[in-house]
Amino acid sequence: MTATRFGAYGGQYVPETLMPALEELEVALAAAQADPAFTAELDHLLAEYVGRPTPLTSAPRFGERIGARVWLKREDLNHTGAHKINNTVGQALLAVRMGKRRIIAETGAGQHGVATATICARFGLACVVYMGEEDMRRQALNVYRMHLLGAKVVPVTSGTRTLKDATTEAIRDWVTNVRDSHYIIGSVVGPAPYPRMVREFQSVIGREARAQVLAQAGALPRTVVACVGGGSNAAGIFAGFVDDQGVELVGVEAAGRGLESGHHSASLTSGRPGVLHGSLSYLLQDEHGQVHPAHSISAGLDYPGVGPEHAWWKDSGRGTYVAVTDDEAIAGLGLLSRLEGIIPALETAHAIAWMDASRGRWTPDENVVVCVSGRGDKDVAQLSESGILPA
Amino acid sequence: MASTSATTSSDALRERFAALARQGRKALVPYITAGHPSPVLSITLLRALEEAGADVVEVGVPFSDPMADGPVIQASSQSALAQGMTFARTLDLVHEARLGVPVVLFSYLNPVIAAGPGALERAAAAGCHGILVTDLPVGVDPEREHWLGSGPLAFVRLVAPTTPDERMREIGSHGSGFVYLISRLGVTGARDDVPDELPSTLGRLRRATSLPICVGFGISNADQARRIGALADGIVVGSAIVRAAGEGIPVAARLASELRRALDAG
Numbered sequence: 001m002t003a004t005r006f007g008a009y010g011g012q013y014v015p016e017t018l019m020p021a022l023e024e025l026e027v028a029l030a031a032a033q034a035d036p037a038f039t040a041e042l043d044h045l046l047a048e049y050v051g052r053p054t055p056l057t058s059a060p061r062f063g064e065r066i067g068a069r070v071w072l073k074r075e076d077l078n079h080t081g082a083h084k085i086n087n088t089v090g091q092a093l094l095a096v097r098m099g100k101r102r103i104i105a106e107t108g109a110g111q112h113g114v115a116t117a118t119i120c121a122r123f124g125l126a127c128v129v130y131m132g133e134e135d136m137r138r139q140a141l142n143v144y145r146m147h148l149l150g151a152k153v154v155p156v157t158s159g160t161r162t163l164k165d166a167t168t169e170a171i172r173d174w175v176t177n178v179r180d181s182h183y184i185i186g187s188v189v190g191p192a193p194y195p196r197m198v199r200e201f202q203s204v205i206g207r208e209a210r211a212q213v214l215a216q217a218g219a220l221p222r223t224v225v226a227c228v229g230g231g232s233n234a235a236g237i238f239a240g241f242v243d244d245q246g247v248e249l250v251g252v253e254a255a256g257r258g259l260e261s262g263h264h265s266a267s268l269t270s271g272r273p274g275v276l277h278g279s280l281s282y283l284l285q286d287e288h289g290q291v292h293p294a295h296s297i298s299a300g301l302d303y304p305g306v307g308p309e310h311a312w313w314k315d316s317g318r319g320t321y322v323a324v325t326d327d328e329a330i331a332g333l334g335l336l337s338r339l340e341g342i343i344p345a346l347e348t349a350h351a352i353a354w355m356d357a358s359r360g361r362w363t364p365d366e367n368v369v370v371c372v373s374g375r376g377d378k379d380v381a382q383l384s385e386s387g388i389l390p391a
Numbered sequence: 392m393a394s395t396s397a398t399t400s401s402d403a404l405r406e407r408f409a410a411l412a413r414q415g416r417k418a419l420v421p422y423i424t425a426g427h428p429s430p431v432l433s434i435t436l437l438r439a440l441e442e443a444g445a446d447v448v449e450v451g452v453p454f455s456d457p458m459a460d461g462p463v464i465q466a467s468s469q470s471a472l473a474q475g476m477t478f479a480r481t482l483d484l485v486h487e488a489r490l491g492v493p494v495v496l497f498s499y500l501n502p503v504i505a506a507g508p509g510a511l512e513r514a515a516a517a518g519c520h521g522i523l524v525t526d527l528p529v530g531v532d533p534e535r536e537h538w539l540g541s542g543p544l545a546f547v548r549l550v551a552p553t554t555p556d557e558r559m560r561e562i563g564s565h566g567s568g569f570v571y572l573i574s575r576l577g578v579t580g581a582r583d584d585v586p587d588e589l590p591s592t593l594g595r596l597r598r599a600t601s602l603p604i605c606v607g608f609g610i611s612n613a614d615q616a617r618r619i620g621a622l623a624d625g626i627v628v629g630s631a632i633v634r635a636a637g638e639g640i641p642v643a644a645r646l647a648s649e650l651r652r653a654l655d656a657g
Binding site for chain 2: 011012013014015016017018019020021158159164165168170172175176177178179214268273275276277280283287288289290291
């Protein structure tokens with residue numbers, strides 16, 4: 001395994017123009033990580049601005065329903081309402097160190113775009129966010145938030161008009177403006193060093209969760225569960241437990257309208273290895289190597305690729321990857337809302353739905369930690385307009 | 392399909408550039424997206440470009456997510472895919488066109504991987520002489536680079552304005568046929584200027600490699616052809632040809648002839 005890969009996965013499959021920028025980023029990242037002042041500033045911002053540590057909340061009623069002790073890692077309580085800001089704060093600090101004052105980002109559900117626009121406002125950086133036209137419609141409120149925060153939101157009308165195409169368009173911007181711009185990728189995808197860097201910035205979730213579950217439950221969990229689109233909240237929480245061989249790591253992908261329908265986003269569950277957006281990983285593609293459009297009711301999971309470290313965890317058996325449908329996720333959202341008074345993001349609801357469907361997998365004294373990657377407020381308009389009120 | 396021998400495919404490019412050098416001429420390298428405007432018209436277009444004086448043609452394998460390409464080639468790729476174009480059908484077009492000039496396949500990596508282990512031999516048998524992979528820079532995947540570099544096709548590598556000298560030398564030593572110099576930062580697309588830094592980038596690249604150098608990205612008119620042709624060994628013209636082809640094959644052929652005259656007059 002080289003520094004750019006996870007097993008065979010990862011790499012730097014990018015236009016030549018970007019190679020020096022990736023090297024510059026690697027060097028800057030290594031220097032930053034070795035610099036106590038960087039870590040101190042990051043920790044300070046995470047505490048004072050983001051609101052960390054986030055709590056680990058017990059979920060007694062949902063736990064009783066599934067027959068386990070359930071703990072919710074509350075990334076929904078971060079500033080901006082999702083885990084995405086852990087990464088954007090880290091990368092924005094890096095960009096400033098590199099002297100890059102213009103930030104590019106892609107966004108699907110809008111959470112990463114909002115988190116990027118937020119930190120750019122805080123640091124006085126110019127911010128351009130690419131967002132699929134279809135996602136702008138689904139997540140109009142987040143578009144408004146980005147505008148409020150002073151970011152420019154560029155609608156992407158090519159391809160499927162979702163996260164995949166927004167990412168492609170963001171890369172095109174970066175190739176054009178590479179000398180003065182930093183691209184803040186929102187997930188553990190893209191060319192090296194992005195997957196490792198984003199996982200590092202998100203690993204605060206797992207570090208906190210591990211210490212909290214030991215303190216509050218007195219034991220390590222049997223299972224850690226997270227939803228997986230690109231896979232950054234999952235990589236972040238898994239990172240805290242990956243060395244604990246007895247802890248099973250379960251990533252829940254979006255099965256959309258069902259794996260058989262062809263309309264889903266379950267790259268690990270039903271894709272095969274291929275190259276997209278700079279890295280080799282599991283990918284939804286046809287026999288000719290053309291990328292297959294993904295589908296999920298949740299814009300944040302609507303991506304045909306997945307982080308290369310997840311591909312490695314899947315192949316090595318360290319991680320288990322499953323998928324649940326749109327309908328199951330909606331039911332999961334309703335379940336956590338009614339039983340615990342916590343409205344999770346539709347993305348998170350996939351993890352909840354899998355746990356509910358796995359009732360009987362645990363004994364009542366076993367602990368299960370699930371990452372509540374974001375809050376569901378961004379999704380309620382979409383659900384209510386569709387006349388959906390989960391039973 | 393008649394198979395050309397394993398070595399002649401990549402030799403064709405070297406011989407072509409050697410002949411041009413002897414004649415003191417510069418290479419005109421038009422790019423087309425296979426399957427655009429339609430599969431049948433692609434063949435007509437290839438022949439028309441040869442007729443208009445192309446020395447080498449680049450044939451693009453359309454890809455669903457062309458991250459290095461601007462709007463014109465994106466649209467042509469989507470249109471070609473919608474008409475069922477694939478790696479295999481691209482080879483069919485090349486075979487059917489039976490050109491007398493060398494053909495370089497231009498692809499993103501994923502369709503090449505999907506085409507499988509025999510892809511390069513099939514390409515050579517169809518009449519291709521080189522391959523260029525947009526998203527496989529030197530050193531990122533030694534195994535696949537070895538596969539592409541040791542087969543029957545010349546392996547054309549890219550250099551960017553951001554590429555440092557040391558890396559230019561590495562690229563020069565890992566490529567064959569010619570080096571494709573990206574003239575400017577950004578994606579493909581017609582422009583009407585010549586980037587200020589191009590002469591210095593070209594100078595750096597000359598010192599790093601003895602391979603012929605063709606410059607592409609943003610070349611669309613005779614004036615640019617003349618000015619860049621004076622510095623490089625050839626010019627690659629992509630988006631301008633693709634856009635013209637969308638208006639009609641004769642429009643693309645006229646543009647190629649104009650560029651040919653500009654290069655020869657330069």
